[in-house]
Amino acid sequence: MILENMEICQQQPIASNVYELVLKGQELVNLASQGQFLHVKVSEGTDPLLRRPISIAKIDQDKGELTVIYRAGGRGTNMLALKQKGEVVSVLGPLGNGFSLEETSKGAIALLIGGGIGVPPLYELSLQLVKRGVKVVHVLGFAGSSDVFYEEKFMELGETYIATMDGSHGEKGTVIEIIDNKQLLFDTIYSCGPTPMLKAIETAFPDKKGFLSLEERMGCGIGACFACVCHVKDDPTKTAYKKICTDGPVFAIGEVEL
Structure with a gap:
């Protein structure tokens, strides 16, 4: 996991309120794998404070690019949808455990x-x-x-x-x-x-x-805030849980309560 300023190479709508965003930044790209996600800062200031978790759709290591796809609708994602080619966004990632x-x-x-x-x-x-x-x-x-x-x-x-x-x-x-x-x-x-x-x-x-x-909605994205926990399935104590951001987001069928 690293923090990197990534340049917007392309952003375009591909469906109703759905945007495809291509980001350039070789270090983070080299670490990414299928099923992981990024935590994207949508503004330069502290409003909104929280980053937005967005899944990785494509990894192009030759070009040093990551493609992400997100749905705009909330305040943060609406702000992200306004960003143009050439702008730079702060990205934390890659986060989570993806598909094996x-x-x-x-x-x-x-x-x-x-x-x-x-x-x-x-x-x-x-x-x-x-x-x-x-x-x-x-x-x-x-x-x-x-x-x-x-x-x-x-x-x-x-x-x-x-x-x-x-x-x-x-x-x-x-x-x-x-x-x-x-x-x-x-x-x-x-x-x-x-x-x-x-x-x-x-x-x-x-x-x-x-x-x-x-x-799942997330706060920190790195397991510190406990905002995205889910219970382990068939746990008799009902006290065991997993963090979606760090233990997931990918789980085996039957591993956690849905």
């Missing part, structure tokens, strides 16, 4: 399930799995057509299905319904998205090897 590539062997099938703004960290994961000879299948869920992004990019890597709740793009329904309807076969699950979706995955595939990346 060793969990799926060459020739196996990995099912990557994303929901909304939980889709971005799956892109770098998919890139790395493909490099290792793993077959990837993507099921990505969004609210509607205006929320869909990176569909073509995922399609370049493997079989890709889009689910929208209103049926305006892809197929109408949830990601679980798509998996069931298509009778998709797979060896390992990797998923990131809203908690209800992760709960549904855990319930639907309790016997499958799988890993879930949790979305």
